[in-house]
Amino acid sequence: MPKTIREFLKLFGPLALGILVVSTWFIYNRNQSHLEVAGSRQKTLVGIVATTVERGMVRHAHDASFLARLVARHLEEDPSYVHIEEAFSDFARSRSDYFVIRYIDNSGDEQVRVDKSYAGPVISPRDKLQHKGGRYYFQETMRAGKNDVYISRFDLNIEHDQIEEPLRPTLRFGSPVFDSDGKRMGIVVINYEGSMLLDQLSMHANKADGSVMLCNGEGYWMLGPSKEDEWGHMLGDDDGPSMAKRYPAAWRVIQANDKTQLTNEYGLFTSATVNIIPGVILIGDSPPNIPDTKRWKIVTLVAPDLLVVPWKDLYITLVSLCLFFLALGCWYLADNRVHQAEVEAWLRENEERTMAISDSSQDAIIMIDAKGLITHWNPAAKRLFGYSEDEALGRDAHELLAPEMYRERVVKGLWKFSKDGSGHVVGKVLELEGVRKDGSIVPVELAISSFQFKGEWYAVGALRDATARKQAELELKRSEETSRALLNAPTESAMLIQPGGTIVAINEVGAFRLGGNVEEITGKNIFDLVEPELANTRRGHIRQVLQTGEGVTFEDMRRGRRMLINAYPVKNPDGSVDKVALFARDVTEQRQAEAALLHSEQRFRDVSAAVGEYIWETDAQGVFKFLTEDVVAVLGYTAEELLGRDPEALLPSEDVEDYHRWYEDLAARHGSFSNVEVRNVTKDGTVIWLQVNGVPYFGEDEEFLGYRGAAMNITDRKQAEVALKENERKLRALAESAYDAIITVDDQGLITFWNDSAEMMFGYTEEEALGQNVNTLILTPEDREGSEASMDTFARTGDGPAMDAIVETQGMRKDGSSFPMERSTSSFRLGGRWYAVATIRDITERKRTEAKLRELATTDSLTGLFNRRRFMELSEREFSRSSRYGRSLAMLMLDIDHFKNVNDTYGHDVGDQVLRSLSEIAIMALRKADILGRLGGEEFGVLLPETDLPAAQEVAERLRVSIERNVINTSAGPLNITVSIGVGIFNDATVNTQELLKRADIALYEAKQSGRNRVVVG
16 A cells, blocks of 8 residues: 555646646636726726716706796796796606706795606696795805806705605706896706616616715715615714725725725725716816815725636636546556556466466457567467467467557557566556457457566456447447437426336436435435325336336326326346336326316306307308307297398398498408497397307318307396496596595406596596506505405405405505505496495595604604603513513613703703703614613613623613713803613513613612712612
8 A cells, every 4th residue: 555655646746736736827817817807897887977977967057057047038028937837847848857947036935846747747836835045055056156057965855844755866956047137036946856867877787797886975875785875874874884984995095086996805896986076066067176085986896706707616626626536547557556566476476377267268368578479379369369379379469460550559669568568558458459360350358467577578468359348338328328318308307216216317307396406316215205195106106117017107196286107117138127217297287278178168158058148150151050049038039040041131220231341341351250249130029239259260171161159138238338327427527526536446356437536646547547457556566466356256246355444555656656545445236247436545644644643652852762651662572572582681771970960050951952962872872773762851771682791781881981972062062971870681580671670770879879970780
């Protein structure tokens, strides 16, 4: 073994080192090229995006300037605002990206306002106009000069002092209005849909390798990695998510440069600066001169895993496999060399025994000297090549046995062999071709060894006729290729199993159905992968194949799917079954379709008889040649009475001419028809209405033979339709004057009535709504399933969960937005069918008021924190969770030290300011999961979920230090306060929340008694 290891290291070491060096250099080089290409693409992308944003800003600024000049001209011609309202409306129709256009006079009052709605521009009535004099964009625009445009900050739209929900990113472009004498008359303000700008950037992001982000000068995201990261500076969270906090090192570089690109542990950052940004006055088209730290940044981030070549892991795996197989080869070669020396010694000592073995061997054994002359030729060699021993001895072995093409290489090898007994073929097993005495070529398997005897080198070769093996290998290869092709060809399951159930081979479809991939499933037992009952059934069928040697076909059920399985035996040459091939096809839909077809045929016959329908057939001239007996119940004539008659004989005389024209056109083009309504005269002279359907039929030579179809009596329905139309006219007059939306649907859920209030509420016109499914049109996806499930019961009985009840649910408008609505539904029956009428009211304002009332009931009005009642409710909930799951829980109580002195010295208004400031400091110092509430006066409570004693002490100390170090600015000047904090910890002995609060209260008392401004654990 030590010799083999030394030989192995000499062979493997240099080769492995060379492969590692070359592989490392190659992957490094490719990664650098990949990074350069990615960087170039990102630079191009941010440049395009920045240019797009700047051009958009300039275009919107031009629109504002244009409208300002337009307003000035209209005011000089006509002091009224009618022409301005019309001009704004026309402009809004051509610019869908503006949702508000306003003219505001010098006092800050809106004089003209046009809002975008789903129905088009809407002019606000005078009583809805607002005062905007206190808004920053009004004040900034009033400072602008003639033809200048002020671009507001990019923020969230605010209406009636509230951030609009859902969030509406807004840019405002304001331009002052001057008359011909240069006198300022007010401003024009355009509200631009900021979401369109963000959507445009998102479209670029979809085409990019990484994410595209838009940041303001402080690093806050307006388009961020996720919706939760956006507008952190607008939503009351000064410490909200931003690029400056998440990627501080990258942000410092990006903020300091107009364009930059850098790589760090987060990936590849590429940025460009937008020269025209909100918050400035744009003079002409010139970019404003503002600090770089205020400009917007377009930033792309490509993740680290996208900066390396995608095949890196595969490449490393291949190199590892290469080294592994190289090691195997080197070990084999080293071991062979060591054994070769041992064999040579053994041969010298056992020559006589070898000769005996040679003579009895079934393999040809030939020995040659250093010149290539044959010195030994056993009987098997004679049988293989046809030469006797006398004919072979002393002759050159290679000239005698080797094909002509190999002889030149043999001569070169013999020279080396004569020197040291080595050669390229010595010590190896080779597959070669030999030449027989009769000149035929025979494939042989040759194993050669060498030995030295009396100073000369000899070679011994063992040759085996490989003809049969080659043929067997060829047949095996063909069989394997055929089997694999058959295995992978089906689109259904295919597998090869052993008699015991072990899977030898399986295709991807079969592996997927068994719950894995090909590699995972191969080698497992199929009976372990299916249900026990199913395994027993299949085991019986496979046993039948093994016993009979014949294929079987059977069906079974698995996981609700019906499978058609064909099992075929795979036999050995001796006829015994070695394996079983299984092919499984999912026939669930096929069997269902077959059953449905049979059911459909019977149902058609039953329905045809039940609904007063009869089947008919005419010849090419249009004469009846077949009718079902049901015709007598409809027309009063028997089938025999109508055979041979033309259908026009049943028509009223005034309808015959129209029928002739219609039928001639139909028959000329051999067209089909459906739901054709005609009048017929029955045998007793009564005129009835029929609904007729028909299709042409043809002979084998495509000759037109006539029509086949069905006719149904719809007289009752036609009469009901007349009554329904009359009632509908009355209902429409009533419904059109209603404030609430009124909608009528039939028993299929299709809308049959839609009043004006419904159009205003949902955004669909009557033409768009009629005939549509009410569940799909106005219900949210969450409510559709339940509503659709109850339609079957309603169609049969006119009843359902929503009938005769007032239900609150969510409605969905045409623009996709949802809103709360109150729905009252009742049903009525007309013409044999059930209809439902729903009265719907938009309760958005009511819900908003309810939410406000809930907030007032749970919030402390001074600090905005939870009040004592709400704090205790949340504490009880967390206490129950901690008790149930054995989790940690802590309670803090804090009290402002000497707060009475603050009230007595500075007054209660200053005391209120201190309480509000302390609340803000505590919110910043605590985690988002922590529950903070005001318990009364200057006492506050904090519940810390999932927090043990050390962590609770740390939180309490951090809170105490934060309050101590923060200076509180009040109307009486800056003040410093301190707090005392008591800590209560939940344990097995804690009975309820009140006990935990009492424990913290006692600790608070100890903190005050021991000197204040400290934390004490109870």
